[in-house]
Ligand SMILES: CC(=O)N[C@H]1[C@@H](OP(=O)(O)OP(=O)(O)OC[C@H]2O[C@@H](n3ccc(=O)[nH]c3=O)[C@H](O)[C@@H]2O)O[C@H](CO)[C@@H](O)[C@@H]1O
């Protein structure tokens with residue numbers, strides 16, 4: 001539990017959030033309009049990509065979340081000059097004087113985010129050497145980096161595991177490789193992209209992940225001078241180039257944040273217009289939202305999500321890689337499903353331990369049973385390995401206030417929704433973790449009519 005407190009305190013500090021525990025008075029619908037900016041799962045990677053150029057890059061729609069601060073800190077430690085307009089969402093990254101960072105500065109970022117692992121390729125290209133601190137990120141499974149290290153070795157990198165992180169060198173340079181991922185990992189696909197673009201020769205990546213955030217990273221890399229093609233069969237081909245320049249780019253919107261607010265509208269019987277949300281990247285979510293009874297209206301500026309005013313319907317969901325149902329959508333939606341009439345099933349096939357958040361929901365009155373079996377229909381990697389990775393949610397159940405602790409980013413947002421939906425008072429602690437991926441979430445909640453008080 002101390003590790004979670006540390007996660008929360010660190011993330012809160014990064015964005016200047018003076019809040020640890022929030023007392024909610026629930027039972028009111030969330031109504032109104034909020035604005036979602038660039039995607040946590042893209043912006044941070046585009047910032048790393050700037051390291052590959054020999055001239056400055058400009059990224060727009062950058063949200064003020066702690067993962068952005070962590071990556072900016074690590075880039076700054078490596079000599080990247082950063083100018084940031086936090087309110088305007090613009091960041092300018094000048095990598096022309098990139099240098100090796102001091103170990104102390106690198107380790108100051110240990111345990112804060114998963115993004116540092118993506119510095120490997122760009123630092124090897126620019127400096128011939130990379131030190132990567134211990135990774136952070138949500139505690140929702142083991143989260144090994146074996147695909148990353150194996151891919152880097154295929155490019156010619158030498159990896160030394162040190163007590164405080166990993167050190168990489170490339171004595172013979174980096175050269176193109178033929179790689180096939182065991183599973184279409186988002187991070188490992190990005191690792192290959194960020195390394196292959198300047199490696200000598202051709203790289204072929206089979207079984208790649210093709211999430212919209214990865215496609216936007218490819219857009220950025222192409223703007224910088226890379227040559228990348230994506231085939232329909234999940235094969236990505238990259239022709240290495242000798243030099244790359246900077247980019248000017250507006251980030252893709254955060255579809256995970258948008259889905260979270262949609263779930264909040266459904267769970268609290270509310271009506272939320274999410275400015276910045278777009279239909280194509282949310283197609284799969286929108287289908288499930290509609291099947292559960294949710295109402296949405298796609299407009300030019302965003303998507304309006306609302307409760308139908310009639311009972312919600314149960315759904316069966318299997319999380320999957322894109323274009324499947326994104327794992328980061330499942331936790332907030334489960335809260336709404338506690339109000340559906342009947343039995344819903346969620347089969348989590350991406351992470352082996354992503355149902356820790358349901359314990360608090362059960363304490364608040366939800367009926368959720370967890371199972372080791374693959375309950376969705378398809379067999380996944382976790383069924384045979386005996387992980388608790390399927391949830392059965394029976395509803396509708398009355399929810400009442402409780403004292404709960406945020407376990408991870410999306411689980412934390414689901415706890416906020418539960419506290420707002422429940423009758424009575426709830427105290428939610430460790431809210432700093434939510435600042436990892438939800439910009440100004442307290443202001444947005446206030447704007448939507450939430451009733452709460454903050455304790456530091
Ligand atoms: C910062 C960021 O973008 N985070 C997202 C990214 O995480 P991240 O990139 O870490 O997720 P991955 O797609 O790599 O992980 C998917 C699965 O592959 C496994 N795996 C991954 C790498 C590896 O070397 N070995 C291995 O076994 C993981 O343990 C997990 O079970 O994609 C996830 C899946 O869409 C999202 O939930 C996260 O929000």
Ligand SMILES: C=C(OP(=O)(O)O)C(=O)O
Pocket residue numbers: 040113114136137138139328409410437
């Ligand atoms: C799992 C997530 O993030 P990370 O990979 O940064 O831990 C998430 O955004 O839900």
